Amino acid sequence: MSAQTINRRGPVPYTVAIVFALVFVAPLVLAILTSLKSPAEITRVLSVPTELYWQNYATAFERMGRSLLNSILITAPAVVLSIAIGCVAAYPLAFMHGRGGRFTYFVLLTGMLVPFQIVQIPLFFLIRSIGLYDTIGGLWLVHTAYAIPFCTFFMRNFFSSVPRSMYEAARIDGCSAASYFWRLLLPASASGLSALAIIQSRAIWNDLLFGMTLTSSDNARPATVAIAGFASSLQVEYGPLMAATLVSTVPVMLAFLIFQKSFVRGLLGGSGK
Amino acid sequence: MAHMPAKAGWSRTTLTFAGFLALPVALFAVFFLYPIVSTFYLSLHDWDGVAQNMRFIGLRNYWVLSAQPRFYHAVLNNISWLVFMLLGPTALGLLLAAVLDRGLRGERAFRIIFFLPFTIPAVAVAAIWRWVYEPSNGLLTTLMRNVGLGEFAQNWLGDPGVVNFALMGAVLWWTTGFAFLVFFAGLRNIPVELLEAARIEGATPWQSFWRVSFPLLWPSTIIVLGISAIDAMRLFDIVWATTSGGPAYASEVLATQMYDVAFGRFEMGRASAISVYLLLIAGVVIMPYIAYMSRRVADSEAD
Structure with missing residues (x-):
């Protein structure tokens, strides 16, 4: 305007x-x-x-097999878990004064500079040794853990844009630190949470790397890995490949179209300060 | 801390906060610190990932890599990607945001169109653009033929001299939407009075954009640049799914090279050394950004 x-x-x-x-x-x-x-x-x-x-779509669904369902089963819980852990980490960091909080925040933020490829070898052996290789649960754990730096950063920024006077007033009224978080701060952060939910849905649904390293069969293989395999076969059939590709883009695209407003508002809450 | 009623209350708050931080910090230690230390340890060994014993070889993996043209080529590619990611999507996103901020008719439709590609998975971008770049019947070659430029058509993904530019084209299409949206939101946040004032003083739209709007867009700019730098260092999916680093390693970046050496050739030690180099480069590039962002925290606390 x-x-x-x-x-x-x-x-x-x-x-x-x-x-x-x-x-x-x-x-x-x-x-x-x-x-x-x-x-x-x-x-x-x-x-x-x-x-x-339409035969292309039939072929696409047949070749992707269970992987679409796997992607849904991986993404939905992992998005919730990663946001939860981001909020839990961000809350103290937004309100703690002093060196301890600042140092912890700095350390968690440095996680953002770690290219995820460099942890793949130890991660592969770690996940295999705890029995989570090629399981959906293993991918929940991994997506949650590697989301910590960004989710913490995002929610930390958002929480500090919620007026501090609200926190102080609530504390004087006898509200404990934990109940302020649950009863006041989270409800006041709805737009930030939904923006982060969209960012995380995209990141997790679209992931190729962790899926490639940590799955080997239909037990847990996500749609992206299935499509990559499908596309690298010697004789690429572009009809079914484009069908599979389009199917895989629909969920995140729809989420963005539906929640576009709150996404923009949430981004601004975090960066507009 | 003046509002805290008593010392007991303070320590309970501290305990609550520590409790909140326990799980994230523990996960961070297990999934970030441990693998980094372990990668460094592995990089000093010769190991195929299966054998019981790994052979300690000191820094030899680093030496060998530093003499390999293949490794240097990947480093150079990462650097060109960094430059491209900082400039390309950022500039185009800013242009599109500035254009749309003029209140065009159909603004909503334009906004959705510019943003849509960003929501697509890398493997889908790769599949679509492999078809666009297909050398005999692809969209790009066909279009060029139809307008009489057929002789300039290339084997887009098959020519080592062209492949990186072709990939950058796909990535520009894919990621510009993010920069666009952040800038667009930032422009909407600029107070109308400032732009009014500039107009009254006789500034042209061009001047008022560069002198008034752009400096006020700094929070948006810093987010876009930071995310671009991080993405450039993490670049993997799109290259892997489009070319797997080929032809003849021409489009390889450090992350895809590391993956190929580790899970294609089972040279875990060598691959770990590539990882350590990548982490060092990423650290040099991104650490100033992280330091800046966490300093900004201190500033905002002082308010």
Whole structure:
């Protein structure tokens, strides 16, 4: 709203927006069209399918097997757990004064600079030795643990944007530190929590690395790993591959479209300070 | 701490806080500190991941790597990715946000379109762009042929000199949405009065953007740059799923090289040494950011 009143609109902004919108949409349109074409038509890239060839989707579901269900079973609990642990860590760090809190925060933040690839070898042996290799539970644990730095950072920022006077007033009224967290702080942080939920859903649903290292069968293999395997076979069939790809993008895309507003609001709560 | 009623109350609060921190800190120790120490330990050994004994070989893995062109190539690729991730998606995201902030008709639709690719998994981005870049019937080559530029079409993912630019194109499409949204939200947060004042003083839209809006976007900018640097160091999924580092290691980054050496060739010690190098580079690049962010905490506490 701010700038509308001030800047004159000319043809230039529209041209820029439309050109980039076309470029951004083209690969997705291509994927949708390809997923509905029969093998005979597939090489005619720019044409519209003469009839809708749903067989590609049937093949995609058949080849992905259980992996889609696994992805759901992995993502939903892992998102909740990772947010929970982020909140639990962020609360004391947002309200503690002094060196201890600041040092702990700094140490947890350094986790953000660790590229996750570098822990894969010890992690593989660790998870195998505690019997969680190729299990969904193992992926819950791993996704929760590796989310700690970012979730703590995000919620710590959000909690400190909640007015401090609220905390002090509640404490003077005799509210304990723990009940302030449950009864006042969490309900006041709904937009931050939902923004983080979307970020985490994307990160966990889209993960390839941990899935590759820590699963080996349909027991726990997520959709991303299944698609990667599917795509690297020698003779790539783009029809079923595009169908599988589109199916795998739907859940997170829908989540973003539905919760877009609270996502933007939550981002601002954390960064607008 | 003036509001704390008594010393007993203070220590109970401290205990509660310590209780809250116990589990996250324990998990951090097990999943971050232990594997890092263990990776360093492994990097001093020759081990295939199976044998009972690992052979201690000191720093030899580091020596061998530092003489390998394949390793240097991956380091250089990581550095070009870092530069690209800091500049590319950030600049395009800022441009799109500034354009949309002018109150275009259909703003909502544009916003969704610019943001959508960011929600897609890396493997899906890889699958889609492999089809876009397919050398004989792919979208890009076909489009170029149709407008008479067919002779400039390349074997996008098969030519070592082209593959990295092709991957960067895919990543630009994939990640710009995030920078765009953060900048867009930041622009909406700028008080109208400031822009009014600039206009009244005769600033052109161009001037008021660079002199007023952009400096006030600093909180958005720092988030976008920080996340980009972190993503550049973690770059793995998209490269692995699109080219697996090929052709002939041309698109390899340290993370994919490490994965190939560890889980493809079972040279755990050598792979760990690559990991340690990667951690050191990531530390040098990202530590200033972390220090800045945690200092910002101290500033905000002082308010």
